Amino acid sequence: MIEIAQLTFGYGKQKLFNNLSLSLKPGHIYGLLGINGAGKSTLLKNIAGLAFPWSGTCTVNGVSASERLPSFLQELFFVPEEVYLPSITAAQFAKSTAHFYPKFDRRQFNQLLSDFDVPTDRALTKLSYGQQKKALIAFGLAANTSLLIMDEPTNGLDIPSKSQFRKVTASALTDDRCMIISTHQVRDLDNLIDSVLILHNQQIAVAHSIDNIADKLNFSVLPSNATNYIYAEENLNGLHAITQNTNVDYTKVDMELLFNGIVSNTTGLTEILNASK
Structure with missing residues (x-):
């Protein structure tokens, strides 16, 4: 699924990763942990092809992430830490965006919006930040891509929503799907992830089930x-x-x-x- 080999990357003169290697398989929910500034978001961007290694490689399903091929993009959904959604309803968002994801399930999307208690008749920009985030998480889960990346998805969620997030995310995992969830709120991933990745000192210090x-x-x-x-x-x-x-x-x-x-x-x-x- 994901193969990272000898990845070195940084910004300016600051090196974040030094010959980092990692292998991730489908059928798992990985929790990516690290202190603030360790490079969690940057590592996710390298996997998604939004950042380009200084050296080394990152491939997803045998394709270089940095090439951002259509076949790669339709099997990837990225939920960023900060969300910026258009001034349309969730249904309109699905209508304009779902065709980029061949396995998108509209019925599943509507059910997830209901599970998250997200209004469907109001513009997304009129919703609270937490509701906007839940709407995007719901879309990402319903896209049914083989790779789902979520960067700090529980930021902005209240306690009941965090519990619901764990429930619906676990239920959306399949044998051919890989999920990576980064967080600095470690306890938010309790009883959800089956594998732990700890990014520390420019390396993956822990990668274990x-x-x-x-x-x-x-x-x-x-x-x-x-x-x-x-x-x-x-x-x-x-x-x-x-x-x-x-x-x-x-x-x-x-x-x-x-x-x-x-x-x-x-x-x-x-x-x-x-x-x-």
């Missing part, structure tokens, strides 16, 4: 005087800690704790995750 992470790491609360952990944060109950899973004792992956451990350059975490088992 949730199951693989749970197989190698344990997430638990330890006494405040404990020392047998790889990374930990203090809380009211003791230490919220990550330890190596040596006893086949599976726990729920705490993505926020994992993310904090990785960006803190905690020695041992990436070594354990990347080691063969």
